Amino acid sequence: MKHIISALVQNKPGVLAHVAGMFAARAFNIDSLAVGRTDDPALSRMTIVVLGDDKVVEQVRKQLEKIIDVVKVQDFSLKDVIAHDLMLMCVHMPPEKRHEILALVEMFKAKVVDIGQKFVMVELANSEDKLEAFIDACRPYGIKNMVRTGTVAMGRLSQPNAPEGQ
Amino acid sequence: MKKPTCSPQGDSAQNQSALPIKTGAEIIVDTLIEQGVDTMFGYLGGVVLPLFDKLYDAPINFIIPRHEQGGAHMADGYARASGKVGCVVATSGPGACNLVTGIANAMMDSVPIVCLTGQVRTDLIGNDAFQEADTTGITRPITKHNVIVKDVKELQQSIREAFYIAKTGRPGPVLIDIPVDVEVAKCQMTPFDGVNLAGYKPQAKGHHRQIKMAAEAINKSERPVLYVGGGVITANASDELRALAQKANVPVTTTLLGLGAYDQMRPESLDMLGMHGTAYANYAVQECDLLIAVGARFDDRVTGKLKTFAPSARFIHIDIDPASISKNVNVQIPVVGDAKYILGEMTKEVQHKDRKAWFDKIADWKKCFPLKYDTKSPNIKPQYVIEQLWEATKDNAIIVTGVGQHQMWTSQFYKHSRPRHFITSGGLGTMGFGLPAAIGAQAAKPDALVIDIDGDSSFNMTMGEICTAVQYELPVKVCIINNGYMGMVRQWQELFYGKRYSKSSLKNPEFAAVAEAFGAVGMTVDKKSEVKSAIAKMLKEKKPCVVDFKVEREENVWPMVAMGKSLHEMDGLDIFESMA
């Protein structure tokens, strides 16, 4: 089972290493990890996608909370959360496929961010399955290159404790 | 070079009137004293010279070990014996690396120590400078918290935070890495108004509803067992534990680190459980209907095969560390918080219950399966030495051990009755811990009788510290249970590797002669008839003293739950019967 864990941490050197090291030392599986600033310069947000049953994820949460520089940890179940990845992808685009590909880009609400002689660079920010579907759709044309961030997530506003969870 | 000095003008502008401006080194010493440090351990080196210069005339009793590992174990032994935070200093690079074993040891056994390490100049960090090591990187997984202080303005508060983090919640080692330029940079002192860390709010009290549920479960239980770990000693909760056990009428077993939390002379004591625990403790755990774990963590040496551990029991788990709960077993009633508070509250809610059938059964096990050894043997049995030590010292000694068979026999054949009087390396199992930890305990309790019951191989690892004991007139007594083997390893080779004793015996020096050369008193005992008198002589000795007991070489520790076996599947019980 996939869980999204969101940890508010002190924006200090060594904290990322500590969190990553703890995952390795305790044999937890990280699917993705995204780190970025928050509105408070003293704090960063780590969004960690972990694989494991509820018991494992419970341990992950507790072990994270144990780290002194980790301020707050939330475990989102997948339905209560907006979870997006950002992807940049270069797709082979011969002139005769141009329309097809651009239609695809439009359909997935992706964005063309650069265009070359043979390739087009597309940006898509959305949930993981949308990204996967887009990749599948583009694969026949030839994907030259692709980068993705890890998932970032926020609790849905309809959640009872949402405002605190942001 | 970038100087992280904060300018005096800047501070006076803030109108921080009276507090003086001092160097980082002075700030360290002042803050250590403010935090109650009167004894510390440590070793010199280039980047800690500014600090040692200020320690020259500081009112701190400073003990120099012969190896930084010894210093860390001394701080550990000091903390365990006193209940205070131990403190150790080392230089950068090799000094810091030598602390590593001691830090990991303190981490595994939740012992509060603060380690100060010197670091190369801030502007050299990352350049592979002379004696540079990434100390915070190396120690991150083995400290409760660590930090490198690159700005003198953060130094004072970091030290205060270190002490606070080390001793609160589930205690543990905290390391502060201090570049040498920070030791000489100047900054204004700040007043101490507590520590407030956003991400660290250790829970002190237990949830009342959980406490009530736990008490109700105890009241309903027919066959309860209290399973007590080192957390009860850390929490200074032995009195509360006794009150609960006696009011509710529940038998008590302890882990290795829990020994001393409950008086083993009391009839409801089941003594130690686990791999080398007593048969009656292990049977009681396997048959209980309610297991009340307090400050214990369901370690694999305790539980045996996890799947069949206490198969018919519901679990109550009282622990200050939420991450300990439901880590290894699923717990029905968790109570997170301070054991002292929780046990006290629970005692109010429990009722006395007779449980005659249960106590009869336990009495039966105790009668059928007592701890035994061949008392008629003409040779010096290691168990005999430990029994004699118990007879001669009773409640009066702080007992420390190395790691191996002698450690297990000491946990079995010495009757531990008081908290903070048994100091052993449980979680990490660090050979060489005994002597330096004993020295630390003696430094904490100068008037106490401190006895290190050590193994010959364990003692070999850190015996240079005898010199430290002599220099600082710390009259520790070392009793070497000398079987001429890495006995515990030899036992496993005997049992599981067809008696192929591969590399498990070392040539030992004459330990008594070594002790004498260091300026301590040395004795050798190779006759059973001399054991008692040697112990008596040792106890009269005012100097540090090493007694080398040449014991039966191939004695085994029984009973034993082999790896992967269930707790009730003990080997060695029949050996006992043949002796009956």
Ligand SMILES: Cc1ncc(C[n+]2csc(CCOP(=O)(O)OP(=O)(O)O)c2C)c(N)n1
């Ligand atoms: C530092 C360290 N290295 C290795 C071990 C593995 N080990 C556990 S017990 C033991 C033998 C201990 O021998 P000794 O100190 O003579 O005690 P005995 O078992 O003979 O009583 C060894 C090598 C350890 N626990 N610690």
Ligand SMILES: [Mg+2]
């Ligand atoms: Mg030995």
